Amino acid sequence: MKTISRNNLIATALIVVLVFIASMALATDQLPSWNDGKAKQSIVTFVEKVTKAGSPDFVPVAERIATFDNDGCLWAEQPMYFQALFIFDRIKALAPQHPEWKEKEPFASVLKGDMKDALAGGEHALMEMVMTTHAGMTTEEFEKIVKGWISTAKHPKTGRLYTEMVYQPMLELLAYLRANGFKTFIVSGGGIEFMRPWTERVYGIPPEQVIGSSIKTRFEMRDGKPVLMRLPEINFIDDKAGKPVGIQQHIGRRPIAAFGNSDGDLQMLQWTTAGSGPRFALILHHTDAEREWAYDRTSSVGRLDKALDEATTKGWTVVDMKKDWKIVFPSMNE
Amino acid sequence: MKTISRNNLIATALIVVLVFIASMALATDQLPSWNDGKAKQSIVTFVEKVTKAGSPDFVPVAERIATFDNDGCLWAEQPMYFQALFIFDRIKALAPQHPEWKEKEPFASVLKGDMKDALAGGEHALMEMVMTTHAGMTTEEFEKIVKGWISTAKHPKTGRLYTEMVYQPMLELLAYLRANGFKTFIVSGGGIEFMRPWTERVYGIPPEQVIGSSIKTRFEMRDGKPVLMRLPEINFIDDKAGKPVGIQQHIGRRPIAAFGNSDGDLQMLQWTTAGSGPRFALILHHTDAEREWAYDRTSSVGRLDKALDEATTKGWTVVDMKKDWKIVFPSMNE
Numbered sequence: 303m304k305t306i307s308r309n310n311l312i313a314t315a316l317i318v319v320l321v322f323i324a325s326m327a328l329a330t331d332q333l334p335s336w337n338d339g340k341a342k343q344s345i346v347t348f349v350e351k352v353t354k355a356g357s358p359d360f361v362p363v364a365e366r367i368a369t370f371d372n373d374g375c376l377w378a379e380q381p382m383y384f385q386a387l388f389i390f391d392r393i394k395a396l397a398p399q400h401p402e403w404k405e406k407e408p409f410a411s412v413l414k415g416d417m418k419d420a421l422a423g424g425e426h427a428l429m430e431m432v433m434t435t436h437a438g439m440t441t442e443e444f445e446k447i448v449k450g451w452i453s454t455a456k457h458p459k460t461g462r463l464y465t466e467m468v469y470q471p472m473l474e475l476l477a478y479l480r481a482n483g484f485k486t487f488i489v490s491g492g493g494i495e496f497m498r499p500w501t502e503r504v505y506g507i508p509p510e511q512v513i514g515s516s517i518k519t520r521f522e523m524r525d526g527k528p529v530l531m532r533l534p535e536i537n538f539i540d541d542k543a544g545k546p547v548g549i550q551q552h553i554g555r556r557p558i559a560a561f562g563n564s565d566g567d568l569q570m571l572q573w574t575t576a577g578s579g580p581r582f583a584l585i586l587h588h589t590d591a592e593r594e595w596a597y598d599r600t601s602s603v604g605r606l607d608k609a610l611d612e613a614t615t616k617g618w619t620v621v622d623m624k625k626d627w628k629i630v631f632p633s634m635n636e
Numbered sequence: 637m638k639t640i641s642r643n644n645l646i647a648t649a650l651i652v653v654l655v656f657i658a659s660m661a662l663a664t665d666q667l668p669s670w671n672d673g674k675a676k677q678s679i680v681t682f683v684e685k686v687t688k689a690g691s692p693d694f695v696p697v698a699e700r701i702a703t704f705d706n707d708g709c710l711w712a713e714q715p716m717y718f719q720a721l722f723i724f725d726r727i728k729a730l731a732p733q734h735p736e737w738k739e740k741e742p743f744a745s746v747l748k749g750d751m752k753d754a755l756a757g758g759e760h761a762l763m764e765m766v767m768t769t770h771a772g773m774t775t776e777e778f779e780k781i782v783k784g785w786i787s788t789a790k791h792p793k794t795g796r797l798y799t800e801m802v803y804q805p806m807l808e809l810l811a812y813l814r815a816n817g818f819k820t821f822i823v824s825g826g827g828i829e830f831m832r833p834w835t836e837r838v839y840g841i842p843p844e845q846v847i848g849s850s851i852k853t854r855f856e857m858r859d860g861k862p863v864l865m866r867l868p869e870i871n872f873i874d875d876k877a878g879k880p881v882g883i884q885q886h887i888g889r890r891p892i893a894a895f896g897n898s899d900g901d902l903q904m905l906q907w908t909t910a911g912s913g914p915r916f917a918l919i920l921h922h923t924d925a926e927r928e929w930a931y932d933r934t935s936s937v938g939r940l941d942k943a944l945d946e947a948t949t950k951g952w953t954v955v956d957m958k959k960d961w962k963i964v965f966p967s968m969n970e
Contacts, residue, residue, distance in 0.1 A: 312652060312653055314649075315648070315649030315650070315652050315653055316649070316653060319646055319649055319650060319653070364836065364842055367844075441884055485844075494885075494888070495888070498888045502698065508698055508889075509887065509888030509889050510701075510819070510844075510845075510886065510887045510888060510889065511844075512888060516885065519881050519884060519885075520877070520881070521877040521878075521880045521881055521903055521907070522877075527910055528880065528903065528906045528907050528910050530880060530881065530884055530907075537885075543854070543855040543856075544855075546855045546862065546864060547853050547854070547855055547864065550775055550853060550864055551828075551850065551853075551871075552844065552886060553843065553844045554828070554829070554832045554843030554844060554846060555842075555843045555844065569855055569862065572862045573855070573862050573864075576861055576862050
């Protein structure tokens, strides 16, 4: 076969494949769990304009960075942050090795099942529980603990695995953005190493695209083998004004789209939308007491107050969970 | 056209394209600036075994993480780290706004061109120069300064732009790994925001895959616009035992291949090779006084001593720059 005719054949073949892929993409609704309405339309309009070659709003693939909060944005966060439930479960699991906890707060309250009393000690008590359950082991040991918990622990109200309490419409949104050349990141106040063991499997987001709060680690040799020891000392809090800092540290580039649900995401949305060119900001409003939870301005978990006002004045997309979503969780009969 | 025949056509077309791509890959030497020898062979053998489907050493694409030191590994580092030369140039540029520097060390020595005297003040003097030139502006302002410098400043010995003092064989190695599904990261003791403005253009490594040392930043509103202010306070030193810590923070996954040239990379190589499954570690030994520089155990810049011993005992690949590289820098007549 001559070179020219082979090249022609290849070119033709490529065109056939590309046209087929394009026609498939046009024919299928990639956000099937979203009801038609302003929220869905605003997402599709944004994605179409930044991906349309030759458009004044076109954004090169390398700059298509999208950041997502996790708690209350990709998975649920009621009756309290799931990582808090992990902490309580770990304290119960470790209790046999700590008989003194029966008399010692905040551990005594946890063991009695009084979670509110356990949290009554404020930040100091919370930090003590965090460090007891998150530090003092290697990164590999902690990863194993998280993997074990996440694959077995059940939500107190729904009885589902926590990874089954992710939002189906948001899974579709992540996939839709990636299909359009976006790189999707998590930017969460939750622990970075608490998320990484399962985000790739559940969200399709690899560990290097997860940003979160962290404790310090130290490299050391243990029996001639290098390990990273987790130390009982805060390294970084990836919440509120910390989110743009975390984004810059990890990504080094401003997102063009950001997705959140609480005041903890406000600065991320401000930072994202303050860049030049097309920008997209979305807030998920929890309005669905039947299928999920309804809460906003006065909730102690995931409070949405200032960010809701700013969304209105700045014209950010606000998703009304009850109206905008056909289903909430994957494969549930609703 | 019926569905079945269309699918058949598409399948045939895809096969034609894939066979063509595969035959191209087999036919071309992707490391043309590397002389045939043990070093080149060890790289190719490793890449072939981890990418061969069905092989016991096969590594899924998501886990093909490769980390590279920058100074002395991807670009040169003599007569001193290029970021130090950036600092001196910035001090000279800022001097008109600081008449007091004429009398004040270490600035006075820099302005007189006595770089050794400027560094004689030890860590305290160095930190003063770093913070004066790296902090007190926004992240966007600093990016602009770096971009301006990197596109104009010339190396004192070669007269080349610093980005023309990257190693051609390493550029080929980066591209070869990426063509084989690897994600390539920089893990450098240098400043993370000093590298990010140019690594994508020069190395094909996007900002989110650059790990380095950093100062703290603070999110604030300036005239109603959010900015990240660079503060005169160390955040993280990504060198020696800091490298595995930085890798875990940013990537959250252990690399399967790591590339360095000095004792500053030793812990990264130890951490990388201590994982299970196939592992690759490489040290670039600067042995070429004619085309580049020759230095190792006693050099104050890029000292290679302990890591050279450990490379021998552990069987890591050691590249002899003089013997293993056909050319050093891109498009030079040598």
